[in-house]
Amino acid sequence: MNVRQAVRRQYQALVDITRGGKIQVPAEGWIRTVRKALGMSGAQLAGRMGVTRARIAQMEQAEIAGGVTLKSMQATAEAMGCRFVYAFVPPDTVEAIIVAQARKKAEAIVATAGKHMALEDQAVGGNRTEREVSRLTSELLYEMPSDFWQDK
Known part of the structure; x- marks a missing residue:
């Protein structure tokens, strides 16, 4: 784990605390x-x-x-003698949101590649496609490229 990833994990822990509040x-x-x-x-x-x-x-x-x-x-x-607090409360852990985005991005990349391969009559099967989505998801999670949060 590099410094950037460690810092991101610290921020994730801070945000994840809000999930228990059920505000x-x-x-x-x-x-x-x-x-x-x-x-x-x-x-x-x-x-x-x-x-x-x-x-x-x-x-x-x-x-x-x-x-x-x-x-x-x-x-x-x-x-009124109170303390005002505001927060963003994610529906799931921050890590789960990041993993979902990585998978979504990986599926889009694999789908685009699959269309091109099908046009060239080189389509691959579902099991191999799923393995590639999983591999690419892991790669995206590790690298977190600059376009990670861009859906297109």
Whole structure:
């Protein structure tokens, strides 16, 4: 394992930690949900933040619509005595996502080569094709070429 691969594995471990959190955004959004859980009115939150009650309502709506800024979320969380955290949560391990991309790329390369070979009446069987996909997947995983994430 080279230094680049070791660093990538360290980043993967950091991202994979988020998978266990099973975080779901509440239907009313975090601002309103936490505010209500604390028994805090919109006016009280507004007072703590130095903004109007209307601004709190706007932020709650903006959060639901996806238009609230990270800076606003952090300030609101702090005003409610909370810590604001955001994360990207992958559906699987980072390694599994990388392996899936390598396989997808390998299948595309082998399919393109197979079309050309078929045109020349040199088509190969399914078992040999699968072996080549596996071999190429391993090669792509090791080399991680610069076009690794380009689908075409």
